[in-house]
Amino acid sequence: MSNRKEVLKYFEENKEFFENTVYPNIEKYRKGDMTVSVVDENGNPIPNAKIEVKQKNHDFRFGANLFMLDELETEEKNQIYKSRFKDVFNMATLPFYWNSLEEIKGQPRYSKDSYKFYRRPPIDLCIEYCEENNIEPREHALAYDQTFPLWLKNAPVEEVKVELERRYKEISERYKDKIRTIEVTNEMYWGEGVTQFYNHPTYVEWCFKTADKYFPNNQLVINEGTAEAWLYECKCVAPYYAYTEATKLKGARIDAMGMQFHMFFNREEEKEKSNKLYNPIHLYNQMNLYSNLVDALQITEITIPAYSNDKLDEEIQAKLIEYLYTLWFSHPNMEQIIYWNLVDGYTYVYNPDKIPEKIRESQGNMTIGENVYYGGLLNFDLTPKPAYHMLDNLINKKWRTNLDTVATNGEAHLRGFYGEYEIKVTVNGKSTTQTTHLAQGKENNVRIVI
Numbered sequence: 001m002s003n004r005k006e007v008l009k010y011f012e013e014n015k016e017f018f019e020n021t022v023y024p025n026i027e028k029y030r031k032g033d034m035t036v037s038v039v040d041e042n043g044n045p046i047p048n049a050k051i052e053v054k055q056k057n058h059d060f061r062f063g064a065n066l067f068m069l070d071e072l073e074t075e076e077k078n079q080i081y082k083s084r085f086k087d088v089f090n091m092a093t094l095p096f097y098w099n100s101l102e103e104i105k106g107q108p109r110y111s112k113d114s115y116k117f118y119r120r121p122p123i124d125l126c127i128e129y130c131e132e133n134n135i136e137p138r139e140h141a142l143a144y145d146q147t148f149p150l151w152l153k154n155a156p157v158e159e160v161k162v163e164l165e166r167r168y169k170e171i172s173e174r175y176k177d178k179i180r181t182i183e184v185t186n187e188m189y190w191g192e193g194v195t196q197f198y199n200h201p202t203y204v205e206w207c208f209k210t211a212d213k214y215f216p217n218n219q220l221v222i223n224e225g226t227a228e229a230w231l232y233e234c235k236c237v238a239p240y241y242a243y244t245e246a247t248k249l250k251g252a253r254i255d256a257m258g259m260q261f262h263m264f265f266n267r268e269e270e271k272e273k274s275n276k277l278y279n280p281i282h283l284y285n286q287m288n289l290y291s292n293l294v295d296a297l298q299i300t301e302i303t304i305p306a307y308s309n310d311k312l313d314e315e316i317q318a319k320l321i322e323y324l325y326t327l328w329f330s331h332p333n334m335e336q337i338i339y340w341n342l343v344d345g346y347t348y349v350y351n352p353d354k355i356p357e358k359i360r361e362s363q364g365n366m367t368i369g370e371n372v373y374y375g376g377l378l379n380f381d382l383t384p385k386p387a388y389h390m391l392d393n394l395i396n397k398k399w400r401t402n403l404d405t406v407a408t409n410g411e412a413h414l415r416g417f418y419g420e421y422e423i424k425v426t427v428n429g430k431s432t433t434q435t436t437h438l439a440q441g442k443e444n445n446v447r448i449v450i
Contacts (some may be wrong), residue, residue, distance in 0.1 A: 278320065
């Protein structure tokens with residue numbers, strides 16, 4: 001529908017903001033300088049050495065949830081899913097939902113041979129995939145009461161604390177050295193929780209202080225829904241800002257603030273509901289606000305709807321993603337941007353009985369659950385949508401440094417995006433390759449002997 005183009009208007013009306021702030025910030029905050037010195041065995045500079053620079057990975061984290069790992073109907077589809085994921089992303093959100101991770105008390109599903117639970121692959125299976133593909137795993141979510149197991153439903157608060165601390169300890173012992181980002185609490189404004197503890201005034205404080213005990217060297221993250229993160233005015237009295245600040249003032253360690261960005265409204269409401277959410281000035285100001293509390297910001301869950309497989313709808317989805325990712329990537333405090341569902345047709349559909357037949361019926365049915373938004377980056381058959389190609393271009397081409405140069409006087413001065421690099425030096429037909437890390441806040445001097 002042609003009127004969908006109207007949702008792009010705030011971005012198009014603020015092109016000057018992108019030119020004067022967003023693009024310069026990417027150059028300033030996402031890139032650094034590197035000096036490559038080429039010398040012989042005696043330490044003498046070698047002039048006119050040929051240098052090939054290839055960036056292998058980003059320090060910035062781009063990801064999606066990994067909930068469909070080995071969950072698709074055929075092995076062929078599973079392999080395509082894994083390939084599409086690693087080709088673009090270097091971070092994966094893992095499903096630590098307590099009601100699926102320990103559906104039966106005392107029988108957790110950590111190991112890769114655990115029984116199947118739809119959209120909840122075992123954690124060890126996810127870790128194995130991440131380690132094989134140089135992808136950083138991300139924990140979601142440690143204390144998310146809406147997904148606490150039903151065997152805790154009528155338990156007293158103190159019993160919930162005991163069981164939750166046991167969960168913290170188990171996860172810490174298995175994964176604290178493998179998963180840096182620990183998302184502690186999530187969606188504190190979402191109705192009622194499973195347990196009585198959810199409504200207790202010490203809930204967030206206790207969850208973070210206990211997390212600090214078991215994850216002292218990990219990054220502790222608070223996370224909130226789209227409306228709470230973005231729709232309030234950019235003031236310190238906004239609820240998410242206020243309760244995060246209050247928790248920190250009580251002595252809890254919160255290292256990063258997560259903000260969801262699910263555009264879960266129907267096509268008819270899109271223009272009205274996107275009033276603030278697609279306004280780059282408002283979004284940037286909100287990120288500035290949260291930066292008063294923490295040094296690190298994360299976009300934790302993203303759904304940008306296409307609403308259909310119509311060509312124009314898919315092009316608008318891709319264009320919105322381009323604008324939003326560029327805006328978020330430009331903010332100095334942003335460090336992770338995580339899309340939610342990679343594939344259409346396998347999104348969350350409420351199924352309290354977990355009946356396999358109902359699950360199969362939901363797959364590919366674009367009229368139920370979150371499927372209705374067509375918010376994935378791949379079609380149900382796993383073919384890429386324009387949005388996938390857009391992210392691939394941004395992450396792997398536009399925001400990646402690959403260049404050839406010459407060390408004229410034995411030195412070459414480069415500027416590139418922060419991350420891991422492979423540097424190949426060739427002199428008189430002889431070559432040597434060295435890996436290095438272009439890191440923010442450091443002097444990046446590389447000395448190569450050939």
